[in-house]
Amino acid sequence: MFLGRVVSEVIRGTIDIETAIHLYEKKRIPRAFHKGQVAFVNGKLYGVEGNDKLARDRSTRPEIAAWDSNVTKPAELPPTYRTWQLYTSPTAIMSVLCYDAESDADFAVDEWLMSQGDVDETTLVSKGLREKWWSAIHDNGVENWKGVKDRKAKL
Numbered sequence: 001m002f003l004g005r006v007v008s009e010v011i012r013g014t015i016d017i018e019t020a021i022h023l024y025e026k027k028r029i030p031r032a033f034h035k036g037q038v039a040f041v042n043g044k045l046y047g048v049e050g051n052d053k054l055a056r057d058r059s060t061r062p063e064i065a066a067w068d069s070n071v072t073k074p075a076e077l078p079p080t081y082r083t084w085q086l087y088t089s090p091t092a093i094m095s096v097l098c099y100d101a102e103s104d105a106d107f108a109v110d111e112w113l114m115s116q117g118d119v120d121e122t123t124l125v126s127k128g129l130r131e132k133w134w135s136a137i138h139d140n141g142v143e144n145w146k147g148v149k150d151r152k153a154k155l
Contacts, residue, residue, distance in 0.1 A: 006020040027104060
């Protein structure tokens with residue numbers, strides 16, 4: 001998703017392919033490494049034995065009690081509570097489970113564009129960012145779109 005989103009900006013002419021690859025490597029490689037680390041830890045949590053297994057299972061008691069009290073509206077857990085079942089809980093690993101690759105890619109492009117070209121003294125918007133957003137009006141490909149050509153021919 002991330003790579004597709006930055007490449008879409010290459011197609012639009014907002015950035016070049018080298019910049020797209022640079023942004024992909026800069027943003028995605030650390031995130032992929034982080035996800036791998038979470039997977040390793042999660043695997044260990046599932047495979048624990050002995051006292052660690054007892055501690056892991058005991059740590060889940062508040063969650064089980066909350067769901068047992070009312071399935072449709074479980075009791076509120078303490079604000080410090082975190083489930084060990086990392087794969088099921090966005091609150092446990094928000095950086096993994098609440099991640100939006102397309103938004104991250106769009107922001108990576110915007111962040112890069114913020115340093116491209118002159119910056120307006122009043123708005124502090126860079127030329128690169130301004131051109132990206134104004135391109136929706138001035139250069140959005142509609143003039144060359146088959147539907148527009150067909151409509152103009154009928155007029």
